[in-house]
Amino acid sequence: MSLDELSKLVEDGETEDARELAGTLLKDGADPLEMIAEMTRTMARVGDLFSELEIFLPEIMLAGEALSGVVEVMTPYLDAVGGQAVKGKIVIGVVKGDLHEIGKNIAKLILETNGFEVKDLGYNVDPLTFIKEAEAMGADFIGASSLMTTTMPRQKEIIEILEAKGIRDKYKVVIGGAPTSQMWADKIGADLYCQEAKSAPELLMNLMAG
Amino acid sequence: MTTAYRHWEILERSQTGPFMDEDDFLPKHFTPTLKKLIKKYEIKYDPQNPCPTDDDMADRVWQAAWDLFREVGYYNTDSHRLIQVTDEEIREALYMAHDQYWVGEGKDAVLWKHRQVEDPAPPFCIMSPDITCDEKYHQSICMAYLKEPLLDGICGPILEETFGHLIESSGPTEISGCIQHIYNQKMAARLLGRPGTFMVAVGTAEHDSGQIAVSNDEWGVQKTDARLVGSLTEFKTADTLLNRSLHYAQYGCYTGNLTGAIYGGWCGGSEGTAVTTVAYSLIGLVIHGAIFNQHFPFHLNYGSNTTRELLWAIAMAGQALARNSKLLQTSNGFANAGPMTEMLFRETAVHAMVSTVNGWHLWEMASTRNKYKNRATPLEARIGMEVGHAVARQGLSRAAVNDIANRLLATYEDDAADAPIGSEYHECYDVAKAVPTQEHYDMFRRVKDEIAEMGIEFPF
Numbered sequence: 001m002s003l004d005e006l007s008k009l010v011e012d013g014e015t016e017d018a019r020e021l022a023g024t025l026l027k028d029g030a031d032p033l034e035m036i037a038e039m040t041r042t043m044a045r046v047g048d049l050f051s052e053l054e055i056f057l058p059e060i061m062l063a064g065e066a067l068s069g070v071v072e073v074m075t076p077y078l079d080a081v082g083g084q085a086v087k088g089k090i091v092i093g094v095v096k097g098d099l100h101e102i103g104k105n106i107a108k109l110i111l112e113t114n115g116f117e118v119k120d121l122g123y124n125v126d127p128l129t130f131i132k133e134a135e136a137m138g139a140d141f142i143g144a145s146s147l148m149t150t151t152m153p154r155q156k157e158i159i160e161i162l163e164a165k166g167i168r169d170k171y172k173v174v175i176g177g178a179p180t181s182q183m184w185a186d187k188i189g190a191d192l193y194c195q196e197a198k199s200a201p202e203l204l205m206n207l208m209a210g
Numbered sequence: 211m212t213t214a215y216r217h218w219e220i221l222e223r224s225q226t227g228p229f230m231d232e233d234d235f236l237p238k239h240f241t242p243t244l245k246k247l248i249k250k251y252e253i254k255y256d257p258q259n260p261c262p263t264d265d266d267m268a269d270r271v272w273q274a275a276w277d278l279f280r281e282v283g284y285y286n287t288d289s290h291r292l293i294q295v296t297d298e299e300i301r302e303a304l305y306m307a308h309d310q311y312w313v314g315e316g317k318d319a320v321l322w323k324h325r326q327v328e329d330p331a332p333p334f335c336i337m338s339p340d341i342t343c344d345e346k347y348h349q350s351i352c353m354a355y356l357k358e359p360l361l362d363g364i365c366g367p368i369l370e371e372t373f374g375h376l377i378e379s380s381g382p383t384e385i386s387g388c389i390q391h392i393y394n395q396k397m398a399a400r401l402l403g404r405p406g407t408f409m410v411a412v413g414t415a416e417h418d419s420g421q422i423a424v425s426n427d428e429w430g431v432q433k434t435d436a437r438l439v440g441s442l443t444e445f446k447t448a449d450t451l452l453n454r455s456l457h458y459a460q461y462g463c464y465t466g467n468l469t470g471a472i473y474g475g476w477c478g479g480s481e482g483t484a485v486t487t488v489a490y491s492l493i494g495l496v497i498h499g500a501i502f503n504q505h506f507p508f509h510l511n512y513g514s515n516t517t518r519e520l521l522w523a524i525a526m527a528g529q530a531l532a533r534n535s536k537l538l539q540t541s542n543g544f545a546n547a548g549p550m551t552e553m554l555f556r557e558t559a560v561h562a563m564v565s566t567v568n569g570w571h572l573w574e575m576a577s578t579r580n581k582y583k584n585r586a587t588p589l590e591a592r593i594g595m596e597v598g599h600a601v602a603r604q605g606l607s608r609a610a611v612n613d614i615a616n617r618l619l620a621t622y623e624d625d626a627a628d629a630p631i632g633s634e635y636h637e638c639y640d641v642a643k644a645v646p647t648q649e650h651y652d653m654f655r656r657v658k659d660e661i662a663e664m665g666i667e668f669p670f
Binding site: 051056057061099102148150178181 | 237342368511580
């Protein structure tokens with residue numbers, strides 16, 4: 001039994017077996033910080049395979065589920081050594097009038113498996129709901145996705161409401177979705193345009209640092 | 211005749227069918243069933259042959275698609291219920307479907323007929339930029355498409371603004387934009403002397419209210435036109451979509467079923483994309499009462515369908531539908547490159563030839579991955595339609611098309627990820643006259659000659 005085996009189980013999306021092995025390894029004295037670092041590397045590898053479509057969405061979703069199972073088992077051990085550092089908090093959703101959520105779901109998975117705390121608001125989300133949920137969570141970011149040109153203005157409305165409430169500077173607003181672009185992000189004053197999910201963790205980290 | 215007679219029973223099922231948590235539907239129901247069926251029916255992608263010749267596998271794709279629809283059902287995200295149908299209902303719907311419909315009006319009406327694999331009858335050609343455009347170019351772009359000789363039907367560009375106001379889905383600006391859209395399109399058809407041209411309209415409507423607002427036989431979408439109803443990825447619907455198909459049936463226009471199975475998404479690879487695409491045709495017929503299906507399977511990363519893994523799926527799905535049903539289906543191209551690039555002309559030609567020889571009708575062309583405003587023109591659609599007519603009239607076989615497609619793929623496939631976005635409409639068309647610039651036309655002619663040398667005998 002080893003971390004390599006655990007990585008393989010997570011990669012294969014074997015949630016129950018991965019949970020069981022993680023529990024055994026921890027009871028046998030494995031270092032939880034080393035284990036979480038290995039899991040992060042594993043998911044990065046899975047993310048790379050997915051970005052090249054060497055594996056497909058169902059496989060990465062299963063791997064994400066397996067990782068969540070492992071992290072759940074690890075939580076008491078991580079807490080005992082000071083807890084796992086959360087890189088940032090984000091509320092994420094698809095804007096009002098838009099029912100297409102595949103891109104948002106991929107982004108959510110990639111962020112979660114890279115140490116971000118994510119609150120998924122689903123789809124067809126009112127601009128004000130993004131803000132209320134961000135306030136409730138104490139979020140660092142508001143992530144708004146749009147797949148239709150006629151729902152893109154709802155991304156702008158989020159920023160306008162933040163300004164109207166005088167809390168624009170409290171949140172970094174991140175936009176994405178097929179018809180959106182850097183030009184659109186600049187036009188509406190978004191803090192970040194995220195072209196694809198894989199680069200999201202790094203871009204968000206840079207934004208926080210910058 | 212469509213299956214509209216069953217509409218109320220279908221709608222009732224969307225309220226009373228088995229409950230399922232939406233989070234479980236795709237990962238625990240749809241994808242495992244699809245994987246099981248791909249294995250059961252031994253469906254296997256062959257990357258060497260983007261236009262395969264395998265009748266037996268085509269029939270297995272059909273059977274897998276049938277089983278997929280019957281076993282999975284269709285999920286309503288508003289009621290969290292599964293709409294389920296029986297084998298008998300699918301058989302009945304297929305029996306009741308016609309294999310041809312008159313569309314359009316008067317002298318411009320066209321008989322749209324089912325095609326077979328390697329059918330010598332040319333495909334029905336719907337031309338569309340699929341893209342959004344600036345308000346100031348909208349009418350010119352409609353005119354430019356309507357000037358295309360091989361056009362049988364048009365779906366105009368999408369407006370983002372109406373009289374200077376950003377269009378917001380489900381709001382008053384959308385209703386206004388939709389009316390402006392159909393006025394522009396109808397006026398362009400009248401000015402050009404093709405007033406009865408078949409239209410699929412209006413793309414500006416994201417919400418049902420926008421579609422309903424333009425149902426008018428005097429100035430709006432007529433009963434001889436068609437409207438589209440989409441699905442949510444994958445196998446999901448919502449009340450706002452069911453509102454549309456009910457309204458279209460009650461208004462009396464034609465319904466088209468719009469779907470894009472995603473390669474790399476919940477369908478998995480090429481095999482799942484092909485099976486899901488075929489299953490969507492059954493959904494369109496049985497659930498929405500559609501007379502035609504408008505399919506645009508696409509690559510999750512690229513947002514296109516001109517690379518081999520998607521061409522194979524399009525080819526197999528086309529063969530499955532052509533051989534086992536009398537339904538009408540259009541193959542909607544999504545290219546990586548943008549206007550006035552040789553790559554776009556080549557991509558469109560490949561998409562059109564593979565689609566045509568496999569029994570599809572054509573819907574060309576969403577250029578530049580359907581992502582960038584103003585980046586689509588009729589000239590790329592023209593090369594697609596000319597290739598489609600040539601392939602059919604010549605009686606080319608799937609094997610012959612496979613060979614030409616492979617040669618053309620070699621010229622652009624490696625550039626798919628970083629394709630050039632080309633020019634905007636006003637940079638390669640004379641906006642006032644709605645005709646291509648000389649430079650643009652010369653490029654079209656050059657690529658057409660190159661394709662002709664590969665064995666495509668253009669009719670003119």
